């Protein structure tokens with residue numbers, strides 16, 4: 001091996017370089033540097049580690065929800081008394097995470113397929129292309145009602161006046177039971193909203209309250225609507241939608257008992273307590289359904305236009321647990337941010353303080369350009 005190459009190899013393996021540091025005794029620059037360093041340290045410890053828990057890996061929950069409504073209402077319409085229970089007023093009845101509780105309705109009883117006058121606005125004023133899809137006209141006009149005759153389920157529903165107060169205003173006192181189970185696959189953890197303190201006797205007597213009973217899974221319908229910021233009497237009359245959020249934010253470095261749900265309520269669609277209801281183009285929420293039967297060999301139906309509270313239950317589940325990889329990544333990025341203090345203080349030292357030329361001379365070691373050039377061309 002040539003001596004030149006040998007020397008290069010031995011320099012590479014047996015010599016260690018370290019940057020030369022300059023110790024500057026300048027109070028202003030030192031104070032600025034320490035303040036920045038303390039700010040960065042506070043950010044790393046306070047925000048990255050304590051608040052954001054940058055030392056944890058995170059998993060998102062998979063969840064399942066089951067709901068059950070309870071409560072009865074009594075109505076007496078045109079001398080006809082009737083009791084309504086959950087099987088009558090919940091749609092669909094399976095206990096889904098999204099369902100409607102009927103609070104008001106317009107019933108059109110004994111409809112059969114026939115010819116009869118249309119109700120309300122004369123639809124023949126609509127463009128004929130649209131009309132064909134809405135009503136099947138017979139071509140006759142009925143003078144008594146000043147409307148066209150149509151082939152339809154007769155008598156035609158008259159929904160021009162929505163019952164006020166709502167027929168099932170007592171729906172306010174219905175109770176909703178929510179059962180929610182979540183799993184964090186990555187950590188092999190399964191949790192239910194019926195946590196350790198929620199036992200059978202507690203469920204039988206409790207009612208959710210954010211302060212006194214935050215873990216009770218039984219909610220009063222009126223409370224849900226009021227907590228979402230909507231007005232129950234108005235939402236019961238024309239219908240509306242409420243979002244119930246079950247929020248799980250679990251720190252699995254602590255005991256699993258601390259992994260508890262938090263319930264939040266949001267008015268998604270409906271009229272607020274102080275809102276002007278006349279300004280909205282499509283008020284509330286409603287849908288139609290029919291109950292069919294046969295009478296004297298004629299198929300008949302009762303058509304219901306249902307107004308109700310639609311409840312959508314949404315689950316947000318997040319769990320974090322210590323892991324070495326995110327911890328090292330957070331520390332590494334923190335150390336990198338420390339470099340900001342050096343950059344700022346160097347700029348202060350070399351460009352802003354009065355003795356900047358002196359510090360520049362101390363910091364940089366100059367070489368003579370002529371000398372370098374002559375060495376290179378020798």
Ligand SMILES: Nc1ncnc2c1ncn2[C@@H]1O[C@H](COP(=O)(O)OP(=O)(O)OP(=O)(O)O)[C@@H](O)[C@H]1O
Pocket residue numbers: 068069070175176177203204218
């Ligand atoms: N909407 C509700 N309001 C108040 N309590 C409820 C409600 N739904 C269920 N519960 C009560 O919660 C407990 C658990 O309900 P779950 O449906 O699991 O059991 P269940 O015995 O089938 O209920 P049910 O009383 O309907 O027969 C029962 O004691 C039940 O009475």
